[in-house]
Amino acid sequence: MLLNIYETLLKFFGFQHWWPTKSGNKTEEIIIGAVLTQQTAWRNVEKSIDNLINAGCLSLKRISGMKLKEIENLIRPCGFYRVKAKRLKEISTYFSRKYGNLHRFFEKPLEECRKELLSLNGIGYETCDAILLYAGNKPIFVVDRYTHRILSRAGVWSGKFRYEALRRFIESRVPRDLKLYKEFHALFDELAKTYCRSEPLCKECPLREMCKFKQGK
DNA sequence: ACCCAGGTGGCCC
DNA sequence: GGGCCACATGGG
Numbered sequence: 001m002l003l004n005i006y007e008t009l010l011k012f013f014g015f016q017h018w019w020p021t022k023s024g025n026k027t028e029e030i031i032i033g034a035v036l037t038q039q040t041a042w043r044n045v046e047k048s049i050d051n052l053i054n055a056g057c058l059s060l061k062r063i064s065g066m067k068l069k070e071i072e073n074l075i076r077p078c079g080f081y082r083v084k085a086k087r088l089k090e091i092s093t094y095f096s097r098k099y100g101n102l103h104r105f106f107e108k109p110l111e112e113c114r115k116e117l118l119s120l121n122g123i124g125y126e127t128c129d130a131i132l133l134y135a136g137n138k139p140i141f142v143v144d145r146y147t148h149r150i151l152s153r154a155g156v157w158s159g160k161f162r163y164e165a166l167r168r169f170i171e172s173r174v175p176r177d178l179k180l181y182k183e184f185h186a187l188f189d190e191l192a193k194t195y196c197r198s199e200p201l202c203k204e205c206p207l208r209e210m211c212k213f214k215q216g217k
Numbered sequence: 218a219c220c221c222a223g224g225t226g227g228c229c230c
Numbered sequence: 231g232g233g234c235c236a237c238a239t240g241g242g
Binding site: 039044081 | 236
């Protein structure tokens with residue numbers, strides 16, 4: 001069932017090329033973007049990332065040395081800029097001091113990296129797993145509210161949103177494949193943005209056959 | 218003028 | 231463990 005959904009979405013939307021980056025500092029850009037995008041539209045994150053690039057500050061080392069106010073001013077467009085500036089600075093300082101190069105961090109086993117990330121302020125399950133999957137190339141499935149909404153409507157998952165339960169459920173039903181993990185999450189996001197919003201909009205939805213909201217009116 | 222966006226942490230029970 | 235709240239800008 002899940003693989004059927006994956007194939008259907010892939011055919012319908014095409015390859016998504018996640019995680020999108022625009023600098024040469026890909027790994028760090030993903031980590032920074034993962035924090036900035038919390039509860040925020042991506043277009044606003046892009047403005048903040050552009051500001052960081054133009055200021056020559058798109059690196060953990062740079063951010064760790066900046067004043068909080070400077071960070072706030074650059075990332076303002078992405079919203080929640082005070083909490084996010086604080087989170088970014090703490091996280092940047094942590095990694096810059098403990099690991100010069102992030103390769104030193106990601107060469108550790110997945111579970112160790114995960115525990116360490118989750119212990120940091122500002123990194124919850126989703127941010128943690130997005131960093132592990134897209135920045136660290138570790139096979140862990142990233143789950144979010146969209147995933148829950150879509151799988152609920154498709155009748156694959158019943159019940160509330162519980163991150164770990166949903167993640168394990170999916171991981172136990174699809175091949176442990178890095179490319180599939182990356183792509184499936186991106187496709188869930190794309191579908192939710194276009195056809196699976198809070199109001200049912202099932203007419204053109206590629207999953208309309210299995211969707212619980214049958215095209216009413 | 219609403220509503221939502223690629224969540225998280227703090228506080229309460 | 232769950233339910234509620236603050237955090238904030240920008241686009242539809």
